[in-house]
Every structure is written in C-alpha cells, then in structure tokens.
Amino acid sequence: xxxxxxxxxxxxxHSEKKSVFSNLKSQPADALLELIALxxxxxxxxxxxxxxxxxxxxxxHTPVMRAVKAAEIQLIHEQNTKSYLxxxxxxxxxxxxxxxxxxxxxxxxxxxxxxxxxGGTGALRLAFxxxxxxxxxxxxxxxNPTWVNHLQIIANTGLNSINHPFYNREKRQIDFDAVLDxxxxxxxxxxxxxxxxxxxxxxxxxTFDQWKALSEVIGxxxxxxxxxxxxxxxxDGLEEDVAGLRWLSQQVDxxxxxxxxxxxxxxxxxxxxxxxxxxxxxESRKIVQSNLIxxxxxxxxxxxxxxxxxxxIILENEALYDSWQTELxxxxxxxxxxxxxxxxxxSYFAPLLQQKGMFSILPLSPEQIxxxxxxxxxxxxxxxxxxxxxxxxxxxxxxxxxxxxxx
Numbered sequence: 179x180x181x182x183x184x185x186x187x188x189x190x191x192h193s194e195k196k197s198v199f200s201n202l203k204s205q206p207a208d209a210l211l212e213l214i215a216l217x218x219x220x221x222x223x224x225x226x227x228x229x230x231x232x233x234x235x236x237x238x239h240t241p242v243m244r245a246v247k248a249a250e251i252q253l254i255h256e257q258n259t260k261s262y263l264x265x266x267x268x269x270x271x272x273x274x275x276x277x278x279x280x281x282x283x284x285x286x287x288x289x290x291x292x293x294x295x296x297g298g299t300g301a302l303r304l305a306f307x308x309x310x311x312x313x314x315x316x317x318x319x320x321x322n323p324t325w326v327n328h329l330q331i332i333a334n335t336g337l338n339s340i341n342h343p344f345y346n347r348e349k350r351q352i353d354f355d356a357v358l359d360x361x362x363x364x365x366x367x368x369x370x371x372x373x374x375x376x377x378x379x380x381x382x383x384x385t386f387d388q389w390k391a392l393s394e395v396i397g398x399x400x401x402x403x404x405x406x407x408x409x410x411x412x413x414d415g416l417e418e419d420v421a422g423l424r425w426l427s428q429q430v431d432x433x434x435x436x437x438x439x440x441x442x443x444x445x446x447x448x449x450x451x452x453x454x455x456x457x458x459x460x461e462s463r464k465i466v467q468s469n470l471i472x473x474x475x476x477x478x479x480x481x482x483x484x485x486x487x488x489x490x491i492i493l494e495n496e497a498l499y500d501s502w503q504t505e506l507x508x509x510x511x512x513x514x515x516x517x518x519x520x521x522x523x524x525s526y527f528a529p530l531l532q533q534k535g536m537f538s539i540l541p542l543s544p545e546q547i548x549x550x551x552x553x554x555x556x557x558x559x560x561x562x563x564x565x566x567x568x569x570x571x572x573x574x575x576x577x578x579x580x581x582x583x584x585x
Contacts, residue, residue: 209560210326217557225555226573228564231378231536232446233412233509238570243444245502249491253484263483265474267294271486272452274493278416279407279435279454281424291467292454293474294481298408298438299327301453305404305434306335307473308455308466309369316402319364320371321345321357323539323561325378325406328371340364345380347541350529352382358395366400374407374435375419376535379563383413383534389422393429403430408438411506412513413534431458439489441536442506448485509567516566516574523578526585536567546584554580 213229232240266272272294276284295301309316318332321344332339342360346353361370372392377383384392396403405423413419427433432455439450453470457463474481492498513536520527530538540562542550550556556577558564569577 213557213559216551220555220557222555224576225557226569226577227557228566228568228577229557229559230568231565233441233444233513233536233567234570236512236570238568238573240446241444243502243505245492245498245505246443246445246488248498248501249488249495250484252491253487257487262480265293265471265480267481268483268486268490269293270494271490274490275437275452276454278410278493279420279423279437280427281417281420286427286456288460289457289463290454291457291463291470292452293467293470294486295436295451295453295474296478296481297440297449297451298406298436299331299451300449300478300481301436301438301451302328302331302406303335303477304453304470304473305436305455306332306337308434308469309402309404310335310337311469311473313367317364317368318371318404319361319368319401323379324371324373328406345382345539347539350380350382350539350541351532352384352388354384354388354391358391361392361395361399361401364399364401367402368399369402369404370396371404371406374405374410374423375413376409376537377533378408378535379537379539379559379561381530381533381535381538381566384422386421386425389425392422393426396426397429402432402434404434404436406436408436409441409535410437411442411503412510412536415510416503416506419534427456430456432456439485442509443485443489443492443502445485445488448488449482450485450489513567516569519574520566520569520578523574524582526581527578530566536565537563538566539563540581542581542584549584550580554583556580 210229217225217227217229235241272292276290295304306318314336316337318337318339320328320339320341322341323345329339343353343356375383403426407420407423410416410419423435435454437452437454440446443450455466455470457466492502517530517533521531542562544560547558547560547562550558
C-alpha cells in the first residue's frame with residue numbers, strides 16, 4: 179500500500195453524515211402546475227384544458243405569431259455575435275416598448291428608468307426588491323383575488339402584503355366602493371398593486387372613470403402604484419388597454435410598470451419582459467437605475483436575448499408591426515367571440531360579456547370542479563378560474579353542457 183493510500187481517512191457513511199439539506203421542508207406543489215401534469219397524463223380524447231394560461235387558436239394550438247416568425251428569420255440572418263449585451267439587456271427593445279406602454283406623446287423620459295427582464299415575473303421580482311431596498315416597512319396592498327404568484331414573489335422579497343376587497347364572487351364584478359374605502363385607510367408610503375388590464379384571474383377591469391378615481395386616492399395618500407401589465411392588446415385593444423395606466427402616470431410622481439410579452443407576442447417560453455420605473459426627477463432616476471442593475475446582477479446577471487430581439491425587430495419595422503397588430507387584434511376578437519358564445523349558450527355565463535381578456539372565475543365549489551375533471555375531463559384551476567382562450571368551436575358546447583350538469 180502506498181503512503182498516499184495509507185493517509186486516506188475513511189469517509190463517514192450516509193447515515194452518520196449531517197446533510198446540508200436536513201432542515202429543508204418539503205414544499206407544496208404549485209396547484210396549476212400540478213393541474214397541467216394531470217391534464218397531460220389524461221388519455222381521454224375529449225379532455226378540455228381551460229387551466230393553463232396560454233392563448234389557443236380555433237384548433238387548440240398555441241401558434242408562433244407570423245410577425246415573430248418573420249423577425250426570428252431576420253435575426254438569424256443579421257445577428258453576427260452571441261456576446262453579452264449587459265445586465266440591462268437589449269436597450270433598444272426597452273426603448274421601443276416605451277411608446278407602446280406610455281404613448282407616442284410621452285414626455286417624461288428623463289424620469290424613466292428600466293431594463294429588459296426574464297418575463298413579467300422577473301420584472302415583478304425586481305420591482306419588489308427595489309421597494310424593499312427603499313422602504314422595507316412598506317405594505318403591499320392588493321385586491322383579492324390576484325395572480326397567485328404575486329403573493330409568493332412579495333413574500334420572498336421580505337415584504338408584507340395586505341389584501342382588500344376587489345371582486346364580488348356572487349355578482350362576478352368589481353366592488354369598487356369597497357376598493358376605495360379600503361385604500362383611504364392605508365398609510366402613506368405604502369404600495370398598491372394593480373393589474374393594467376385583463377385582470378388575472380377575474381377578467382374584471384376598472385373603467386376609465388374608476389382609474390381616475392383611483393388616481394385621486396393614490397395621489398392623496400402618497401401611495402406607490404405597481405402596475406402589472408401582462409396582457410396589453412387582449413382586452414379592448416393596444417391603446418384602450420392602457421388608457422387608465424397612462425392617466426395614472428400623469429397624476430403621480432412615482433410609478434412602477436412590469437411588462438410581459440408572453441401573451442401579446444406569444445413568447446411564452448422565451449421569457450421576455452421589462453420593468454419601467456417613473457421617478458420624481460432625473461437624479462432619482464439615476465439612483466433607481468443603479469439599483470435595478472445591481473439587483474439583476476445577483477438574480478440572472480444577463481437576461482435571455484432571443485425573445486427581446488424578435489420584439490425589437492417587430493417594433494422597428496413598420497410592416498412587421500402592422501402584421502403583429504393585425505394578428506393581435508384577431509386574438510382579441512377570438513377571445514371576445516368565445517365570451518359571446520358562452521353567454522349565448524347559457525345566461526350563467528352572461529357576466530363574461532362585461533369582463534376582458536383570457537380569464538374569468540366561475541362560482542364553482544372544489545367538489546364541482548373535481549367532478550368536472552373526473553366525469554368530463556375538464557381541467558380548470560381550483561379557484562374556478564378558466565382560460566376563455568382555451569376553448570375552441572368544438573369544445574364550447576360540451577363545456578357548457580358539462581357546467582350545466584353541476585350547477
């Protein structure tokens with residue numbers, strides 16, 4: 179035996195060794211991801227998936243948009259390097275999105291900071307990190323219900339969240355008086371989380387007059403609005419869907435907008451988004467931007483480029499922009515058409531006509547939802563949220579009949 183071998187000490191057995199992971203606790207499965215897996219494993223040919231939040235065409239497919247495909251082809255031919263772009267990502271992508279979000283007449287560029295992010299979720303993480311760094315005692319107020327991941331992101335940044343009334347489940351509409359009453363009680367310097375349009379999960383959006391009333395309270399209370407804009411163009415149209423946001427941006431000194439290109443560009447797997455922060459002045463803007471860059475460095479360092487590059491090409495090219503807008507309008511009309519078909523089939527679905535975008539909540543019990551899955555192969559979220567865009571001309575009728583049996 180060599181001297182080297184003699185000096186090797188015997189490794190402890192696995193049972194004797196204390197694991198770094200010993201104190202970890204098993205985490206509950208994400209309900210929606212679990213539902214997606216159940217649906218995938220279901221071999222019944224008549225299954226209907228209204229759980230996963232993706233746009234589907236009349237054949238039930240989630241297509242690559244024509245403008246996106248054309249932009250990708252152009253990118254392949256023109257891109258001559260895969261070198262780093264930097265922590266802010268594709269700056270021109272960010273700049274080209276500014277008029278889409280804030281309008282062509284936006285004049286506060288010296289107050290606006292921001293950058294590209296990995297999807298809207300990445301933008302939300304940066305937003306709440308920024309808030310925690312600036313005021314860790316700020317409470318995040320949100321209307322109940324909201325997108326489930328909002329609460330998980332807020333909690334993981336160490337901030338406290340407080341819900342207020344928003345949705346009347348029986349009437350299936352916004353309880354706006356309750357929203358205003360609650361906001362009037364919050365402390366100055368807190369944060370209000372709002373959905374820019376096409377509310378997920380309810381589909382209930384504020385009217386323009388309600389946005390104006392909200393703006394007044396937000397200004398009076400000195401609240402920081404965080405606007406999650408994930409579905410622009412899928413409600414009433416590109417311009418119409420951000421009318422309230424644009425009004426609010428003109429009434430406040432500070433505001434954060436988190437943006438996703440997943441739905442309106444069909445770039446789900448490319449994780450393409452952005453964060454926009456409106457500051458009080460140009461000096462504050464520089465400080466905010468430095469904090470955003472520092473935060474990205476520890477989260478993802480550099481955002482993925484492909485999706486943002488495709489969007490940038492579309493926004494730079496008039497013909498591709500027109501093609502994208504035409505296809506986006508067709509998507510919006512298909513969603514609206516599905517709402518009309520459901521309401522025509524049964525008055526139970528009539529409230530869907532007053533809602534916007536891909537989602538709506540049906541007032542069903544967990545038992546009813548479970549029976550729909552077992553008996554009819556209909557998959558929807560445990561909350562009763564349905565993806566209206568997941569229905570097709572051939573599935574609307576069996577979907578309605580199945581619902582009629584359980585209500």
